[in-house]
Amino acid sequence: MLKTRIIPCLDVIKNKVVKGVNFKNIRVMGNAVEMAKYYSLSGADELCMLDINASYQNRKTFIKTVESIAKVINIPLTVGGGVSDLRDITDLLNAGADKVSINSAAVKNPKLIRQASLRHGSQCIVVAIDGKRHKNKMKVVIKGGREITKNELITWAKQAQSLGAGEILMTSMDTDGVQNGFDCNMLKKVTSNVGIPVIASGGVGSLEHFYLGYLTKSTGLLAASVFHSRKYKIKTVKKYLSSKGVPVRL
Amino acid sequence: MKKKVIGLIDGQSGNIGSINKAIKDIIKGRPYRLKIIKGHFNYSSFDKIILPGQGAYATLMSNLKKLKIIKPLKEYLENNSSYLGICVGMQILSDWGYEDKITRGLGVISGDIKKFRNKKLIIPHMGWNTINLNNDDTIITNSFDKKDFYFVHSYIFQNIKKSDVLAFTLYGQKFPSIVKKGNIYGVQFHPEKSHKHGLNLIKNYILKS
Numbered sequence: 001m002l003k004t005r006i007i008p009c010l011d012v013i014k015n016k017v018v019k020g021v022n023f024k025n026i027r028v029m030g031n032a033v034e035m036a037k038y039y040s041l042s043g044a045d046e047l048c049m050l051d052i053n054a055s056y057q058n059r060k061t062f063i064k065t066v067e068s069i070a071k072v073i074n075i076p077l078t079v080g081g082g083v084s085d086l087r088d089i090t091d092l093l094n095a096g097a098d099k100v101s102i103n104s105a106a107v108k109n110p111k112l113i114r115q116a117s118l119r120h121g122s123q124c125i126v127v128a129i130d131g132k133r134h135k136n137k138m139k140v141v142i143k144g145g146r147e148i149t150k151n152e153l154i155t156w157a158k159q160a161q162s163l164g165a166g167e168i169l170m171t172s173m174d175t176d177g178v179q180n181g182f183d184c185n186m187l188k189k190v191t192s193n194v195g196i197p198v199i200a201s202g203g204v205g206s207l208e209h210f211y212l213g214y215l216t217k218s219t220g221l222l223a224a225s226v227f228h229s230r231k232y233k234i235k236t237v238k239k240y241l242s243s244k245g246v247p248v249r250l
Numbered sequence: 251m252k253k254k255v256i257g258l259i260d261g262q263s264g265n266i267g268s269i270n271k272a273i274k275d276i277i278k279g280r281p282y283r284l285k286i287i288k289g290h291f292n293y294s295s296f297d298k299i300i301l302p303g304q305g306a307y308a309t310l311m312s313n314l315k316k317l318k319i320i321k322p323l324k325e326y327l328e329n330n331s332s333y334l335g336i337c338v339g340m341q342i343l344s345d346w347g348y349e350d351k352i353t354r355g356l357g358v359i360s361g362d363i364k365k366f367r368n369k370k371l372i373i374p375h376m377g378w379n380t381i382n383l384n385n386d387d388t389i390i391t392n393s394f395d396k397k398d399f400y401f402v403h404s405y406i407f408q409n410i411k412k413s414d415v416l417a418f419t420l421y422g423q424k425f426p427s428i429v430k431k432g433n434i435y436g437v438q439f440h441p442e443k444s445h446k447h448g449l450n451l452i453k454n455y456i457l458k459s
Contacts, residue, residue: 002421003378003398040445045378045400071271076400076443096267098443121264121305123374123402166374166402197376219377249378249398 003249004241005045005220006210006234007199008227010035012081013053014061015068019225029228033068039227040073043234045249047077048101048169048199048222054082063095070096080128080169089116093124101126101169104142107149107156110163117164126199127160128169129153131186138186145173153186154193161194168194169222171201179205179225187216207232207240214246251281254297256456259287259323262313263338264304268442269452273300276453290318293326298456302442303338307347307363307405310338311355320356327358330432334455337403340429340436349405359431361410368422374404381417381427381439389435389454390416390428397447399427399439406438433459 010017010032017029029035036047049069051062059082066079079092080101089100100120106113106127117125131153132141138153157168170190172183182200191198199220200213206226213221226232238248256273260266266286273284287299301323303310314320327333327343335343344355347363355363366373378398386392394417406425407415417428419438429436435455441448 001380002375005377070267074268074272074443074445074449076402076440093265096265098265098268121309123304123376124264167376195371195373197372197374219372 001247002219003045003247004214005199006043006237006248007046007048007220007222008039008044008234009201009222009224010047010049011052011224012049012062012065013051014058015065017228018052019228032065033072035228036069037072039234040075043238043249044075046075046220047073049077049079050101051079051081063091066092066095066097078126078169080126085112086115086119089120089125093120097124099124099126099167101128103128103130106160107140107142107151110159113160113163113165117166122164122166125165126167126169127165128171129157129160130171130173131183132173138189141173145176154189157190157194161196165196167197167199169199169201170218172203175203176201178203181205181209182213182216182218182221184212184216187213187218191217207237210237210241211244211246214241253281253283255295256282256284257287257291257296257299258284259299259301259314259319259339261301261303261310261317261319261339263310264302266302269300269302269336272442272449272452273456276449276456280457282456287319288317291322293322293329293331296326296331298332298334298459299323299326300334300336300455301339302336303342304402305338307338307341307349307355308351308353310342311347311353314342324356327356327434330434332433332459333435334452335434335436336442337438337440340438341405341407343429343434343436344407344410347405358434359407359410359414359429359436361407361414363405364408365405366422366425371422374402375421376402378444379419379421379427379439381419383417384415387416387430389459390430390451391454394447394451399437399441399444399448401427401439403438
């Protein structure tokens, strides 16, 4: 049986994992390579890392960090943040990423999804979508939720799939960083409208939140703070899910 | 002592970095040598060949053709030499692939590569899933039975002889996750991404076969 994936997410600046609510009060949580190694050894099913400050200078160090991480882990690695064109995607894959996630660039230029999946295969192209409720509608937002686009969430998710996305990384900006649980309503809408894997992201604070995320039919559950703060070990989450009858890799 | 030569084919179908590193770690301090195959090669100068792959069947076949790898690889396989195909590197052992367009494969293991039949499944089959061994083998031993490995694919080996299936996995249906014919092995999952069990499998292949 296919297992539900537990995916720690590293928000990275250069080579440091950071945590900041809405990009304010950024706090260093640790060294990215060390943390990646720790998660790989302690039972993570996959690892996600995002360059949250993809400026020209920071980028070089970030790519070196991707290379170092790819060398020390042997689980799949998804890398995103600041991916703007095919060149960025190729660079990250060459650095050792197994999958690359595209967010704003895909919204601005949907053809990028098709070009990237034709060149590298759908299996390594993840479309990251940030969703937010606006005037009773679920919309796609960019720039960390500060800019609401005209795209309707479900339409965009379906379009991403038909353009060749292999997976959707779905973050709700209504629940992200608040630790009150995933946006289950939004996730269910997405999973029931696409046929590709969906990773749930944004809002995990308790063990039960992981279980509720599983019930949305998301096949991957992503979390950051609860792992970085050592509130839960990955094994703790998996044992809990297993006791609720969720298939996990123990 | 003469060193055994392992060939790693770079079919320009995904990154070979992880598998390259895994092999290097395994053979360190042992009588083996690793050579990356990027074009025509002399089939008799290799003791083992590993072909990893991601992406589409048709793409890998056409890449191998362009790189002039098909002919020596066929000669190598016809001699029942030792081979490990990973993901698409396993799939092209079949007669035909039906991804994108119908493409002729290497024809080493009879069968076709077709999409999962169940239309309701989430595709690709992505994540960790269990392998169930049909038989114990010198490389794929009992210790791998019921263990999880990392899969990412939308197509599976179909119309294959039962005797060529070493292990199967369940996802909407039963499908072959390890195939074997003589010294030729193919795994549908990615051992290089499957943590310790995956690395053990590669290690067994290199050291025990």
